[in-house]
Amino acid sequence: MGPRLRGDDTEWVAINRSYNGMTTIPTSLPTPTRHFGKSSAWDRLRTNRNWLALWFMLPAAAFLILFLAYPLFLGVWMSFTDDRIGRGGGNFVGLENYEWLKDDSIFWLSVFNTLLYTIVASAIKFAVGLYLALLLNRHMPFKALIRAAVLIPFIVPTVLSAIAFWWIYDSQFSIISWSLIKMGLIDHNINFLGDSSWARGSVIFANIWRGVPFVAITLLAGLQTVSPSLYEAATLDGATSWQRFRFITYPLLTPIIAVVMTFSVLFTFTDFQLIWALTRGGPVNATHLMATLSYQRGILSGRLGEGAAIATAMIPFLMAAIAISWFGMQRRKWQQGTDND
Amino acid sequence: MTDHTADQHRIVPAATVEQDDHSEGMTYLESLPRRIVTLYIPLFIIVVILLFPFYWMALTSIKPDEQLIDMEKFNPFWVIKPTLKHINKLLFETNYPRWLWNTMYVAAAATTLSIIASVLAAYAIVRLRFRGAEVVGATIFMAYLVPPSILFIPLASVIQAYGLFDSPLSLILIYPTLLIPFSTWLLMGYFKTIPFELEECALIDGASRWQILVKIIVPLAVPGLISAFIFSFTLCWNEFIYALTFLQSTQNKTVPVAIVNEFVDGDIYKWGSLMAGALVGSLPLVILYAFFVEHYVSAMTGAVKE
Numbered sequence: 001m002g003p004r005l006r007g008d009d010t011e012w013v014a015i016n017r018s019y020n021g022m023t024t025i026p027t028s029l030p031t032p033t034r035h036f037g038k039s040s041a042w043d044r045l046r047t048n049r050n051w052l053a054l055w056f057m058l059p060a061a062a063f064l065i066l067f068l069a070y071p072l073f074l075g076v077w078m079s080f081t082d083d084r085i086g087r088g089g090g091n092f093v094g095l096e097n098y099e100w101l102k103d104d105s106i107f108w109l110s111v112f113n114t115l116l117y118t119i120v121a122s123a124i125k126f127a128v129g130l131y132l133a134l135l136l137n138r139h140m141p142f143k144a145l146i147r148a149a150v151l152i153p154f155i156v157p158t159v160l161s162a163i164a165f166w167w168i169y170d171s172q173f174s175i176i177s178w179s180l181i182k183m184g185l186i187d188h189n190i191n192f193l194g195d196s197s198w199a200r201g202s203v204i205f206a207n208i209w210r211g212v213p214f215v216a217i218t219l220l221a222g223l224q225t226v227s228p229s230l231y232e233a234a235t236l237d238g239a240t241s242w243q244r245f246r247f248i249t250y251p252l253l254t255p256i257i258a259v260v261m262t263f264s265v266l267f268t269f270t271d272f273q274l275i276w277a278l279t280r281g282g283p284v285n286a287t288h289l290m291a292t293l294s295y296q297r298g299i300l301s302g303r304l305g306e307g308a309a310i311a312t313a314m315i316p317f318l319m320a321a322i323a324i325s326w327f328g329m330q331r332r333k334w335q336q337g338t339d340n341d
Numbered sequence: 342m343t344d345h346t347a348d349q350h351r352i353v354p355a356a357t358v359e360q361d362d363h364s365e366g367m368t369y370l371e372s373l374p375r376r377i378v379t380l381y382i383p384l385f386i387i388v389v390i391l392l393f394p395f396y397w398m399a400l401t402s403i404k405p406d407e408q409l410i411d412m413e414k415f416n417p418f419w420v421i422k423p424t425l426k427h428i429n430k431l432l433f434e435t436n437y438p439r440w441l442w443n444t445m446y447v448a449a450a451a452t453t454l455s456i457i458a459s460v461l462a463a464y465a466i467v468r469l470r471f472r473g474a475e476v477v478g479a480t481i482f483m484a485y486l487v488p489p490s491i492l493f494i495p496l497a498s499v500i501q502a503y504g505l506f507d508s509p510l511s512l513i514l515i516y517p518t519l520l521i522p523f524s525t526w527l528l529m530g531y532f533k534t535i536p537f538e539l540e541e542c543a544l545i546d547g548a549s550r551w552q553i554l555v556k557i558i559v560p561l562a563v564p565g566l567i568s569a570f571i572f573s574f575t576l577c578w579n580e581f582i583y584a585l586t587f588l589q590s591t592q593n594k595t596v597p598v599a600i601v602n603e604f605v606d607g608d609i610y611k612w613g614s615l616m617a618g619a620l621v622g623s624l625p626l627v628i629l630y631a632f633f634v635e636h637y638v639s640a641m642t643g644a645v646k647e
Contacts (some may be wrong), residue, residue: 064518157622
């Protein structure tokens, strides 16, 4: 595509120039019927690409600037104020919010929880997702149907499936406890969401359950681009199935893995709804993530400044994730040539 | 070449080729027992775990109360004498239809707004190639990576300042920030595949850029538009934190927020209607998804691959 595009580009420049009333009309073009020499300023403006693009970009830019870029900076500013709900703009207090957070054990607990949640859930999502993608890439009956079914947890709104998990994790009527008791493995109900360690495990499991389909289906799309002849050649050379995975599948998949896992880490790190529907941060803050703590302090307790400070504290982690994504993409470009299309 | 070797192997009767599914490549190297252990059993376990919560949701929503709490007398994995009581109660004794309508209305409006803005933006970035188009494209991708969890507090004060608090309009205006980056990125990929020549012809025939967009580009990009629409609609339906923060009054809530806040009381009999609420709230999306699986998957993978 690359060189072809550039070829078009020069033609375009020529045509645009002719519209703009310059004298470089290529002789090969038929004599235009319009009088280019006399085109008004309005005509020139109307066909100017930059001017047109400004109008085409305007709606998207308006939304993104008003409701994304501006709040992003406002959030950072608010974290330096003592703003509260209903007060309408607080006073500048410098780093006071952050100094409070520095000595706040609940905040550090939420940081720990967030890191634990992100690392454990992402690692397992990656392992299971890759495994599932490899399974789905093989030939089997009802392939399309199975693939469609696998993605359902990703379609259903998180809160609604979290509610189903809430019922599955119920302290009295949990189907898991019931089954395990009937199998004779345990003798009393497990308090899934009432005990700190169980609660952490339970929310991580629910997150993995929801995230695996996304990882699996996107990695599957990557797997489908790997040419089967590579595997055939490797098999002829005597490669084992592990070697085929390690030296063909994995290297070819690395770039897409980088992107998928960045998204996965990003969304796990900033997760809110699953926790809020299942535990609201309890028991005893054992499952509070930075996002839920920020909601609780900022909106429920009304201390907007402090909530904004917790939210702002998430930004460095997000920047790290984005940087990884960017390098992943660079490597992909390097593999495929210069253009990204 | 590949076909040739595959054909040669099919002649060999000893190789247990699975003929029924048009197998190709190296499937013939595996025996059936091996396939059962390495493929069917693990796949079956994973699929069962992935789908079990929905089975459980559906089962609970049609179970009579006494079967729900008595797990000794009745097998919990099945239902005797299913009832529509919970769904009835949901639809006629609560605001559920209203919440469903709110969700749909907000999702449809926000998606439509975003698609319009995204088509214009993607066309400008890919085809007008204005000064700085590449930078704008990269910036829009970055916007995709800004999560709602760090924006809801400042946005709450922005919404308050504009007087949109507790109004569905606030969500309609804010959801596009989640959808535009994604849809623009996806549509850019589609627009790039449309040949330049079509546009050149139209320009020479005197069409304006607007006419080209409406009469040539958009009709050719319909599959991309459907993908973007389905995916965006699902995202809106799924969105929780903004809806939770900006909506206060019961009748304005969307389904996910209402389920979490309005149904939760101390009643041990709440589970039936709670599960019915979750089921009814998920069904429209699942049905939509069933019709457009391919579009949905291409939207999801397209956004990652681009």
